[in-house]
Amino acid sequence: MSVIVYLENWEGKFKKNTFEAAQYAAKTAEMMGTEAIGVTFGDISDDASVIGKYGLSKVINLKGGDFTEFNNYKVAAALKDVASQNGGDTYIISGTFNGKAVAPVLAIQTEAGLITNVIDMPSSTSPLTVKRSVFSSKGLVSYSTDVANRIVVFIPNSVGVTEGEGSAEMSEGSVSVGDVPQSNVTDVDRVKGKIPLPEAERVVSGGRGMKGPENWGMIEELAEVLDAGTACSKPVSDMGWRPHTEHVGQTGIAINPDLYIAIGISGAIQHLAGVSNSKTIVAINNDAEAPFFKAADYGIVGDAFDVVPKLTEAIKKFKAEN
Amino acid sequence: MKVLVCISHVPDTTSKINFTSDNKEFDKAGVQFVINPYDEFGLTRAIWLQEKQGATVTVLNVGRAETEPTLRKALAIGANDAIRIDADPTDGYFVAQQIAAVAKENNYDLIIAGRESIDYNGGQVPGMLAAMLNIPFINACMGLEIEGDKASLIREIDGGKEKISASLPLVVGGQKGLVEEKDLKIPNMRGIMSARTKPLAVRPAVDADHKTSVGSFEKPAPKSAVKMIDADNVEELVSLLHNEAKVI
Numbered sequence: 001m002s003v004i005v006y007l008e009n010w011e012g013k014f015k016k017n018t019f020e021a022a023q024y025a026a027k028t029a030e031m032m033g034t035e036a037i038g039v040t041f042g043d044i045s046d047d048a049s050v051i052g053k054y055g056l057s058k059v060i061n062l063k064g065g066d067f068t069e070f071n072n073y074k075v076a077a078a079l080k081d082v083a084s085q086n087g088g089d090t091y092i093i094s095g096t097f098n099g100k101a102v103a104p105v106l107a108i109q110t111e112a113g114l115i116t117n118v119i120d121m122p123s124s125t126s127p128l129t130v131k132r133s134v135f136s137s138k139g140l141v142s143y144s145t146d147v148a149n150r151i152v153v154f155i156p157n158s159v160g161v162t163e164g165e166g167s168a169e170m171s172e173g174s175v176s177v178g179d180v181p182q183s184n185v186t187d188v189d190r191v192k193g194k195i196p197l198p199e200a201e202r203v204v205s206g207g208r209g210m211k212g213p214e215n216w217g218m219i220e221e222l223a224e225v226l227d228a229g230t231a232c233s234k235p236v237s238d239m240g241w242r243p244h245t246e247h248v249g250q251t252g253i254a255i256n257p258d259l260y261i262a263i264g265i266s267g268a269i270q271h272l273a274g275v276s277n278s279k280t281i282v283a284i285n286n287d288a289e290a291p292f293f294k295a296a297d298y299g300i301v302g303d304a305f306d307v308v309p310k311l312t313e314a315i316k317k318f319k320a321e322n
Numbered sequence: 323m324k325v326l327v328c329i330s331h332v333p334d335t336t337s338k339i340n341f342t343s344d345n346k347e348f349d350k351a352g353v354q355f356v357i358n359p360y361d362e363f364g365l366t367r368a369i370w371l372q373e374k375q376g377a378t379v380t381v382l383n384v385g386r387a388e389t390e391p392t393l394r395k396a397l398a399i400g401a402n403d404a405i406r407i408d409a410d411p412t413d414g415y416f417v418a419q420q421i422a423a424v425a426k427e428n429n430y431d432l433i434i435a436g437r438e439s440i441d442y443n444g445g446q447v448p449g450m451l452a453a454m455l456n457i458p459f460i461n462a463c464m465g466l467e468i469e470g471d472k473a474s475l476i477r478e479i480d481g482g483k484e485k486i487s488a489s490l491p492l493v494v495g496g497q498k499g500l501v502e503e504k505d506l507k508i509p510n511m512r513g514i515m516s517a518r519t520k521p522l523a524v525r526p527a528v529d530a531d532h533k534t535s536v537g538s539f540e541k542p543a544p545k546s547a548v549k550m551i552d553a554d555n556v557e558e559l560v561s562l563l564h565n566e567a568k569v570i
């Protein structure tokens with residue numbers, strides 16, 4: 001037995017959730033008394049040895065025409081092949097959009113037990129037992145699987161990472177992908193210079209209280225000083241004030257950053273369902289009765305148009321002094 | 323063109339979530355059930371294919387008799403017929419096997435499911451189903467056009483989107499963008515009347531196993547009380563975020 005971990009990269013670069021996956025796999029392997037092997041695809045421009053700081057010593061890089069663009073079936077087939085070459089029975093995948101496209105396919109191809117939406121390290125590895133979030137964060141439940149192969153998909157940023165010592169060795173591998181269903185990526189459109197929401201450690205979010213898209217400048221400025229991503233409530237994206245990809249909540253993206261600042265958002269149950277796992281929540285609202293204050297750690301009752309610029313200045317000042 | 327829309331029957335988004343006293347099950351008492359919000363986008367997209375491109379739309383649920391009102395609602399929205407597979411949807415693998423059995427018989431050109439069910443948030447069924455049928459699976463699908471046997475799709479990715487082309491048949495895990503919120507079809511009186519007489523077939527489950535089992539449920543730890551800060555003293559917030567919360 002061994003642990004196989006999908007180390008996703010974005011145009012050759014690793015991100016925090018790659019490290020989180022590496023560490024998850026290394027710790028799981030330790031619990032099982034075995035080794036963990038990372039698998040990454042395409043050309044890597046980052047220094048792959050940094051993966052070692054998160055406990056992995058071995059990374060296999062798969063290159064070639066099959067992996068120049070993302071295809072969930074090819075990634076699944078490759079992970080399966082690496083596992084069969086290395087006695088892998090446990091797969092760790094970060095729940096990014098790509099991770100979620102790979103996992104169910106891999107589960108069928110390896111006849112594995114698949115547990116998704118996981119928020120913690122396994123409490124046992126035999127049978128594999130992990131805690132997962134259900135009902136859009138309104139509940140938690142432990143799941144287990146006792147089949148030979150198993151796949152854990154964890155929610156990015158839910159287990160966290162701590163950098164340690166160590167260095168990983170990266171080697172080129174070869175796999176056979178075989179005949180898989182075809183689909184072709186014809187165009188990739190990634191917003192440049194912005195932090196994608198699922199991996200943002202800090203998020204500044206605006207609601208209908210912002211009155212109109214022309215007022216988002218102050219949200220973006222606050223986000224910039226905090227090195228944060230920007231998000232919005234559902235009506236804001238429905239009205240076209242902000243792109244759909246910023247819509248958080250039960251029917252948008254579920255996030256769990258270290259800091260979530262909600263500005264002019266009432267705190268409807270469907271909104272909270274996607275953000276309540278944030279470690280620290282700040283609500284800024286001119287209505288003292290806004291439900292968001294019940295879900296927040298810190299609250300300011302006030303007019304966003306007054307409070308937000310002041311807060312941005314205060315943070316700038318703090319950063320300059322520290 | 324034959325389109326299958328997989329409908330998950332889930333608690334309304336405003337539901338308070340409670341578990342039975344032994345924490346072994348979700349407590350359904352007093353809970354209103356609806357079509358999974360992600361499936362609503364897919365259903366409306368399918369009805370457009372029916373209206374504009376002559377598709378026939380079948381809706382399907384794996385569940386007990388209690389889910390029939392949800393299927394009737396989908397019929398009222400415009401689906402041609404419905405199938406209920408009479409079984410408790412124990413896990414994603416079990417449900418996918420049930421749907422795969424129906425799909426193998428009926429050769430659908432397109433299977434639309436949702437990105438995830440808002441109850442168990444599995445995000446498993448559509449991808450498993452696609453893999454069982456060995457056809458493409460496009461998750462987080464926010465755009466879908468069909469021409470002949472070709473599909474062009476838009477898929478959400480981390481921090482953006484990508485365009486994909488593929489041949490039918492395929493499975494999508496749909497979400498907003500397939501149609502917009504304002505386009506979502508709601509049943510009208512005529513639809514509700516005609517839904518009563520549309521076919522709703524009940525089929526027994528095929529033999530299938532499950533690969534995961536559920537332990538005990540719990541509620542997340544309650545938040546401690548909010549600390550209110552004066553609007554004229556944002557510096558205090560900055561210092562709390564630094565010293566107490568340690569997030570800046």
Ligand SMILES: Cc1cc2nc3c(=O)[nH]c(=O)nc-3n(C[C@H](O)[C@H](O)[C@H](O)COP(=O)(O)OP(=O)(O)OC[C@H]3O[C@@H](n4cnc5c(N)ncnc54)[C@H](O)[C@@H]3O)c2cc1C
Binds near residue numbers: 210236252270274305
């Ligand atoms: C099936 C379903 C799914 C849904 N999914 C989601 C989801 O995923 N995400 C989501 O966000 N919503 C979702 N909703 C919608 C949700 O119910 C709320 O309608 C929505 O979250 C409200 O958005 P809001 O807080 O921006 O607007 P409002 O509720 O209008 O709140 C605006 C807030 O701004 C405050 N305000 C006004 N002016 C100022 C000012 N000058 N300064 C400071 N504060 C001010 C007001 O006091 C108020 O609290 C869903 C609804 C349904 C039915």
Ligand SMILES: Nc1ncnc2c1ncn2[C@@H]1O[C@H](COP(=O)(O)O)[C@@H](O)[C@H]1O
Binds near residue numbers: 329382440444448
């Ligand atoms: N019991 C079910 N019956 C029919 N379709 C389902 C069922 N469960 C899940 N699905 C479909 O699969 C999608 C993803 O569900 P899940 O994998 O449970 O998160 C849903 O949006 C539905 O389209």
